[in-house]
Amino acid sequence: MAEPLKIAGYSINSxxxxxxxxxxxxxxxxxxxAAASAEVVTVALRRMDxxxxxxxxxxxxxxxxIIMPNTSGxxxxxxxxxxxxxxxxxxCGNWIKIxxxxxxxxxxxxxxxxxxxTEVLANEGxxxxxxxxxxxxxxxxxxxxxxxxxxxxxxxxxxxRGLKTKELIRILIEEIPLPIIVDAGIGKPSEAAEAxxxxxxxxxxxxAMATAQNPVAIAKAFALAVKAGRxxxxxxxxxxxxxxxxxxPLTGFLRDSL
Amino acid sequence: MQVTVNGQLVQAxxxxxxxxxxxEKGWQAERIVVxxxxxxxxxxxWVHCIMKQxxxxxxxxxxxGG
Numbered sequence: 001m002a003e004p005l006k007i008a009g010y011s012i013n014s015x016x017x018x019x020x021x022x023x024x025x026x027x028x029x030x031x032x033x034a035a036a037s038a039e040v041v042t043v044a045l046r047r048m049d050x051x052x053x054x055x056x057x058x059x060x061x062x063x064x065x066i067i068m069p070n071t072s073g074x075x076x077x078x079x080x081x082x083x084x085x086x087x088x089x090x091x092c093g094n095w096i097k098i099x100x101x102x103x104x105x106x107x108x109x110x111x112x113x114x115x116x117x118t119e120v121l122a123n124e125g126x127x128x129x130x131x132x133x134x135x136x137x138x139x140x141x142x143x144x145x146x147x148x149x150x151x152x153x154x155x156x157x158x159x160x161r162g163l164k165t166k167e168l169i170r171i172l173i174e175e176i177p178l179p180i181i182v183d184a185g186i187g188k189p190s191e192a193a194e195a196x197x198x199x200x201x202x203x204x205x206x207x208a209m210a211t212a213q214n215p216v217a218i219a220k221a222f223a224l225a226v227k228a229g230r231x232x233x234x235x236x237x238x239x240x241x242x243x244x245x246x247x248x249p250l251t252g253f254l255r256d257s258l
Numbered sequence: 259m260q261v262t263v264n265g266q267l268v269q270a271x272x273x274x275x276x277x278x279x280x281x282e283k284g285w286q287a288e289r290i291v292v293x294x295x296x297x298x299x300x301x302x303x304w305v306h307c308i309m310k311q312x313x314x315x316x317x318x319x320x321x322x323g324g
Contacts, residue, residue, distance in 0.1 A: 019324025026322065044323025047264045047316065048290055056289040057320045070323050086318055089291045089298045157324070184324075206324030 002230040005201055007179060008127040008148040010066065014039045015196065016226040017068070017181065019206025020057050022158075023215060029060040032209055035219035040066045042097055042204065044073070045087050058092065068129065070097040077116035084121050096121060097151070097183075098130040107157045111138035115145050122146025131183050134168035139176050149178050151204065154195065155185025158207040162191040166198070173199040189218070189225035196229025197237065261313045270309055277304035290319050 005012040017040040020029055033041060043057050061067060069087035074080035077100060084096045098121070100113040114130045115138065122128045127148045132138055134152035142150050152169050155161035162185060163169065173180045179201030186192050192203045205222055212218040259272045261279075270279055276299060280287050292299050293316040299307055 020322040021324040023322060029322075042324055043320040045291075045318050046321045048285065048319040050263055050266060050268070050283070050317070053283065053285045053290075053319075055319070055321070056286060057322050058289055067320075069320065072323055085298060086291045086293065087320075089300060090289070090320065091301070092320070204324070 002227060002234060005179060007129075010127075012039050012066070012202075013037075014223070014226075015202040015230055016192070016223050017042065017183075017202055017204040018209065018219070019204060020061070021206055022210035024210075026055075026057060026060045028215055029057070030062060031216045032219045033062060033065065035216045036205075036209070036223050038065065038219075038223075040068055040095075040202075040204075042068045042070050042206070044070055045083055045090075046073070066095055067092045068095040068097050070099045070131075071117070072099050072101070074098075074100050074117075075102045076100060076110070077113040077120070080113070080117040081120050084117070084126060085124075088126065094125060095127045095129065098128060109133055109153070111135060114138075115141045118142055118147050119145035122148075129181065134165045134172055136168075136171055136175055139172050143176060143178055147178060149181050149201065150176055151181045151183035153184040154182045154191070155187075157184045159185055160187025160208055160211070161185055162187055163195055166194075169195070169200065170198055189221040192222055193225040193229035193232075196226055197232045199233050202226075259309070259311045261309055261311070261315060263315045264317055272311075274309050275305055276307040276309060279309060280304065285317065286319075290317050292317050 014037045016036050018036050018038040019042040041061050071080035071083040080100050098117050100110045101107050111132050118128050118130050129149045131151045139150050155164040181202045182195040182200045183204040187208045195203050209215045209219050259270050260267050261270050
């Protein structure tokens with residue numbers, strides 16, 4: 001059985017984190033969370049629509065889940081810090097996904113501003129999970145800044161393109177002493193399994209579920225893939241060889257000569 | 259009296275407390291966070307916070323996001 005994931009003293013059984021954006025209806029979200037067996041769920045913070053004050057995503061997230069607000073919309077560290085403090089004042093806990101983006105075409109994160117925001121918020125007692133471009137030096141600075149985990153992107157947000165940054169993520173997994181959670185880009189369960197087999201601590205999936213024809217069914221498939229990938233990682237896959245190596249004995253053939 | 263809520267002018271009873279305003283407008287108290295003139299007001303302080311003409315409120319809530 002796969003080991004639980006430890007982050008900031010929390011013990012998390014499900015290594016599949018999910019986002020709640022872009023679903024056709026919020027009413028499907030409880031079913032998606034159940035099918036995914038997700039325990040960590042991201043949300044965003046926005047101005048309340050004063051004409052529709054009853055809309056609130058938290059009403060659709062089962063009690064017992066860890067709610068991880070993101071700082072989407074922040075273009076620099078200062079804005080991310082403001083959003084994080086607002087999120088904390090809601091009383092939904094002290095987890096925060098730092099997301100600082102100033103690029104509108106590829107939505108790639110600004111690692112430098114992310115490091116600054118991480119340092120301030122970690123010092124204030126937040127459990128900080130920064131979304132970042134997979135760069136070893138930036139990841140080391142996030143560790144020094146007090147991050148609880150590091151969340152490199154697999155591909156740009158919402159693209160469903162898979163693990164395009166695989167080799168860079170592999171380096172982070174090897175070198176960074178914190179959980180590495182692949183966030184963004186994963187489009188299919190097989191890609192989630194691949195990340196987990198490599199030793200990713202968890203994956204965060206949103207668009208792949210929200211844009212599937214059947215979000216609940218694919219959430220289930222992702223849960224199975226993440227679990228399989230983790231068990232495979234813990235099992236220690238065999239080494240890759242350049243040449244064939246027979247699986248059957250090379251003696252005792254049913255013939256007389258070579 | 260008028261106050262600005264999320265960039266829109268809103269009518270409010272003079273001397274109303276923030277707690278009363280939230281109730282009067284039907285906002286979900288347990289699901290929102292309020293900044294008054296750029297300062298976060300914790301829920302327990304809403305009752306002591308008396309609104310003034312021209313006050314600027316930001317009321318934020320959680321929405322779906324990844």
